[in-house]
Amino acid sequence: MMKSKIFWGTVAPLAAILNSLLLVYVILKFRGVDPIEMFKLMASYGFDPRNLVSELNQTVAYYMAGVAAAIGFKMLLFNIGIDGQYRMGAFFGGVVGAAVSLPPILHVLLIILTAMIAGGLWAAIAGYLKVRRGVSEVISNIMLNFIAAAIIAFLLSPSLLGILPEGSQTLQTREIPASGRMPTIKAFDSEIYTFLFISIAVGVAYWVMLNKTVFGFNLRATGLSFRAARASGVNAPRMIFVTTVLSGAIAGLVGIGTLLSDTHSYSMAFPAGYAFTGLSLALLGRNHPVGIFFAAFLWSFLERSAPVLEFEGVPPEIVIVMQGAIVLSIVVAYEVVARINLRQQQRAVGSVAVDSSITKEAN
Amino acid sequence: MGNVLEVVGIEKNYPGVVANRNVSLNVTEGSIHSIIGENGAGKSTLMKILYGLVRPDAGSIKVFGEAIALKSPQDAIKLGIGMVHQHFKLADNATVLENVILGSEPTRFGFVVKYDEARKKLQEIADHYGLEIDPDESLANLGVGERQRVEIAKVLFRGAKILILDEPTAVLVPQEVEELFTNLRELVKKGLTVLFISHKLDEVLSIADDITIMRQGTTVATRKPKDTNKKELAELMVGGELPKPRAGNQKVSDEKVLAINGASYVREDGRQILSGVNLEIHGGEILGLAGVEGNGQSELIELIMGLLTPSSGTVEVLGLNATTSLTRDIRNAGVAYIPQDRQRDGLLMTAPLWENRVLGHQFAEPLASSIWVNKGAAISDSKRVVDEFDVRTPGVNVLASALSGGNQQKFIVGRELSGNPKLIVAAQPTRGVDVGAQAIIWDHLMKARSGGAGVLLVSADLDELFSLSDRIAVIYNGSIVSVLNPAKTTPEALGLAMTGAKSA
Numbered sequence: 018m019m020k021s022k023i024f025w026g027t028v029a030p031l032a033a034i035l036n037s038l039l040l041v042y043v044i045l046k047f048r049g050v051d052p053i054e055m056f057k058l059m060a061s062y063g064f065d066p067r068n069l070v071s072e073l074n075q076t077v078a079y080y081m082a083g084v085a086a087a088i089g090f091k092m093l094l095f096n097i098g099i100d101g102q103y104r105m106g107a108f109f110g111g112v113v114g115a116a117v118s119l120p121p122i123l124h125v126l127l128i129i130l131t132a133m134i135a136g137g138l139w140a141a142i143a144g145y146l147k148v149r150r151g152v153s154e155v156i157s158n159i160m161l162n163f164i165a166a167a168i169i170a171f172l173l174s175p176s177l178l179g180i181l182p183e184g185s186q187t188l189q190t191r192e193i194p195a196s197g198r199m200p201t202i203k204a205f206d207s208e209i210y211t212f213l214f215i216s217i218a219v220g221v222a223y224w225v226m227l228n229k230t231v232f233g234f235n236l237r238a239t240g241l242s243f244r245a246a247r248a249s250g251v252n253a254p255r256m257i258f259v260t261t262v263l264s265g266a267i268a269g270l271v272g273i274g275t276l277l278s279d280t281h282s283y284s285m286a287f288p289a290g291y292a293f294t295g296l297s298l299a300l301l302g303r304n305h306p307v308g309i310f311f312a313a314f315l316w317s318f319l320e321r322s323a324p325v326l327e328f329e330g331v332p333p334e335i336v337i338v339m340q341g342a343i344v345l346s347i348v349v350a351y352e353v354v355a356r357i358n359l360r361q362q363q364r365a366v367g368s369v370a371v372d373s374s375i376t377k378e379a380n
Numbered sequence: 381m382g383n384v385l386e387v388v389g390i391e392k393n394y395p396g397v398v399a400n401r402n403v404s405l406n407v408t409e410g411s412i413h414s415i416i417g418e419n420g421a422g423k424s425t426l427m428k429i430l431y432g433l434v435r436p437d438a439g440s441i442k443v444f445g446e447a448i449a450l451k452s453p454q455d456a457i458k459l460g461i462g463m464v465h466q467h468f469k470l471a472d473n474a475t476v477l478e479n480v481i482l483g484s485e486p487t488r489f490g491f492v493v494k495y496d497e498a499r500k501k502l503q504e505i506a507d508h509y510g511l512e513i514d515p516d517e518s519l520a521n522l523g524v525g526e527r528q529r530v531e532i533a534k535v536l537f538r539g540a541k542i543l544i545l546d547e548p549t550a551v552l553v554p555q556e557v558e559e560l561f562t563n564l565r566e567l568v569k570k571g572l573t574v575l576f577i578s579h580k581l582d583e584v585l586s587i588a589d590d591i592t593i594m595r596q597g598t599t600v601a602t603r604k605p606k607d608t609n610k611k612e613l614a615e616l617m618v619g620g621e622l623p624k625p626r627a628g629n630q631k632v633s634d635e636k637v638l639a640i641n642g643a644s645y646v647r648e649d650g651r652q653i654l655s656g657v658n659l660e661i662h663g664g665e666i667l668g669l670a671g672v673e674g675n676g677q678s679e680l681i682e683l684i685m686g687l688l689t690p691s692s693g694t695v696e697v698l699g700l701n702a703t704t705s706l707t708r709d710i711r712n713a714g715v716a717y718i719p720q721d722r723q724r725d726g727l728l729m730t731a732p733l734w735e736n737r738v739l740g741h742q743f744a745e746p747l748a749s750s751i752w753v754n755k756g757a758a759i760s761d762s763k764r765v766v767d768e769f770d771v772r773t774p775g776v777n778v779l780a781s782a783l784s785g786g787n788q789q790k791f792i793v794g795r796e797l798s799g800n801p802k803l804i805v806a807a808q809p810t811r812g813v814d815v816g817a818q819a820i821i822w823d824h825l826m827k828a829r830s831g832g833a834g835v836l837l838v839s840a841d842l843d844e845l846f847s848l849s850d851r852i853a854v855i856y857n858g859s860i861v862s863v864l865n866p867a868k869t870t871p872e873a874l875g876l877a878m879t880g881a882k883s884a
């Protein structure tokens with residue numbers, strides 16, 4: 018039972034990945050390059066230990082975005098506001114981190130907490146609008162993303178919270194002192210962010226919360242049926258609000274690995290686009306923390322290794338085609354697998370001669 | 381008259397369950413053909429197969445003499461087969477007209493919907509068959525009974541020749557049942573054929589031309605009403621004798637488990653739903669609430685459960701002020717709630733049964749602590765409910781949606797009666813369950829009463845009201861118009877009171 022669940026859970030994503038490889042194969046063929054050679058090239062570059070480390074670091078950020086999206090999905094919320102929430106988290110984490118001096122561990126914890134609160138509060142606006150005013154979280158979040166970017170750009174002006182380091186053209190927050198930084202693990206001339214472990218802990222906490230706790234039960238119940246949850250005693254509107262905030266708090270952690278282990282300051286150079294990535298990863302990983310992790314790694318791997326194709330005259334945008342194809346195929350693949358699965362079970366039942374319409378469970 | 385429908389050797393398997401096997405059925409043109417059987421006997425599955433919703437694993441179907449393979453309801457509709465489901469499938473945020481034409485809109489140039497024409501056609505159909513509906517009413521404002529009429533109109537609108545009704549009377553009060561039957565007789569007189577499922581044997585005997593009995597997935601017999609009786613039908617269904625509900629000994633306590641004082645409720649759109657309702661229930665007493673669907677029962681229940689705030693008046697539940705208390709506190713105080721709409725309010729359809737056992741009990745021991753859900757306890761107690769209430773299911777890990785309607789109902793009742801509640805708010809507790817299960821549920825309600833619980837029994841089933849209630853309050857147009865003693869009143873008088881007629 019358990020084994021087959023895991024088996025069927027992995028078949029669909031693998032099929033989707035294979036399908037998108039096939040598509041890219043055809044595209045590359047048309048460009049007149051040898052696809053197999055290209056794949057080999059990507060693999061040897063992507064699996065190079067040095068690159069693996071940077072992929073892992075990128076995975077951490079994607080992973081937080083994926084988990085944030087998954088929490089929303091469980092409530093049927095489409096948290097497209099991850100971008101804004103992550104910026105708020107990283108920015109205020111950077112500002113507060115640079116403004117205080119505390120003993121090492123406390124300092125780091127304060128930054129992490131600040132980031133979560135900032136991301137959560139920012140998401141709370143969308144949550145409030147949805148629960149109290151009936152505004153779709155998709156609309157409000159898209160606007161909130163713009164507003165977040167604008168507010169931060171404003172606050173980063175040198176007369177306010179930002180600085181412009183000598184020789185640089187990007188505004189940034191002040192540097193976080195050593196006590197507020199997270200160590201890195203040296204590996205292959207590269208450095209692994211130790212925030213990796215915190216992100217894994219977040220993944221585990223997410224799973225436990227969702228599947229073992231009353232809070233998680235209420236969250237899922239509300240997502241499955243608002244009315245039934247309400248009738249059972251759940252304060253369903255409040256639950257929607259809290260889930261939105263929680264999703265935002267996790268989104269607030271997206272940039273923290275980079276902030277604490279690498280840049281030590283937030284700058285305008287922090288990338289955008291985490292919302293779509295997060296939503297795709299939650300979809301690919303079926304809202305499961307392990308699935309999302311692998312999905313996040315796959316994304317980083319593809320993004321890191323695709324540019325190598327440029328030397329062969331293949332535009333690196335091919336990776337976007339690949340990612341898009343994976344997301345599309347996955348939706349189909351899950352449906353197909355679900356049907357095969359059901360039919361198999363039915364056949365299994367049909368082949369057992371039953372003289373009652375009910376076969377009581379053996380165990 | 382020939383057979384409009386010939387079914388031979390149908391088989392359908394679901395994970396862990398054989399829903400249909402070796403099913404055979406012949407339906408004569410222009411007749412009313414009833415299908416009866418226990419919960420989970422496979423009636424709905426067979427109907428879904430005939431409507432193209434479910435594909436059989438084996439067997440053949442002939443419609444109007446022609447062998448067919450239905451791939452979808454569209455195929456069925458083309459062949460003139462229409463179905464009204466056990467659980468309605470209407471869009472809440474649309475009008476009656478929009479719901480009726482949804483999916484079969486008459487259009488100009490293929491995309492401009494001809495509303496006027498559709499309205500005219502609907503009105504004609506409604507007048508013709510005496511279906512009382514207002515095309516422009518929003519569906520959200522309609523009660524279950526009215527929704528059904530819309531469903532029937534919808535099927536007729538598509539030109540159905542064979543009408544499948546899955547438990548149409550479960551949701552109706554006797555007067556409405558009579559109206560429906562008049563309509564059905566009218567339909568068959570005009571040459572249509574009606575297939576209809578019911579658990580109420582009296583009804584079946586009075587309306588059907590033929591009765592086919594299903595047991596454990598297979599058709600076991602077909603009878604003419606004149607050649608059979610209730611007892612034989614029941615025995616054919618269960619393959620044995622029926623259980624009889626025992627009357628428990630009664631001991632009414634002084635404790636008021638429910639006290640409603642002058643409760644009124646005005647809806648957002650300004651409509652007065654409840655006006656000055658006064659009700660009291662003591663421990664050890666069953667108060668029946670009779671009334672035609674949509675006279676304020678749902679709102680009254682929601683007031684009691686803290687899901688709605690009265691515009692004026694007070695509602696006191698087990699000493700709690702329901703107006704200011706959270707639903708979870710009301711439940712925790714010992715209130716059980718069997719909602720009228722089991723699929724929307726009572727279940728998480730896509731969650732396993734054991735999680736549905738937790739639903740409503742997630743705020744207290746033994747199924748949960750303040751932080752954790754106790755999965756082990758939930759699973760073992762789900763098994764208890766399954767055994768005690770004879771829920772037909774392959775296990776407690778299957779999704780709630782995999783259970784037949786009646787078995788879903790039994791599970792909900794079993795869940796709600798767990799943990800010795802002090803007040804049981806039971807809305808249509810036996811809707812859609814077979815006679816055997818009805819006896820089990822009645823028995824448990826009686827037992828709860830003997831144990832000192834108070835019961836508010838909201839029911840459209842007069843039989844049920846008379847069998848169980850110590851007092852019967854009649855609600856009409858948002859007011860309690862009379863409180864009757866069931867020993868001193870007749871079903872006719874009660875029926876009359878429900879329609880708002882002043883008693884002489």
Ligand SMILES: Nc1ncnc2c1ncn2[C@@H]1O[C@H](COP(=O)(O)OP(=O)(O)OP(=O)(O)O)[C@@H](O)[C@H]1O
Nearest residue numbers: 394399419420421422423424425782783784785786
């Ligand atoms: N989608 C499904 N998946 C799995 N099992 C199903 C599904 N639909 C029905 N079943 C099973 O098939 C059997 C027959 O179900 P069906 O709904 O036909 O019963 P029914 O005779 O209509 O009962 P009721 O009187 O309770 O409505 C039941 O045991 C039910 O659990």
Ligand SMILES: [Mg+2]
Nearest residue numbers: 424466784785
């Ligand atoms: Mg059924």
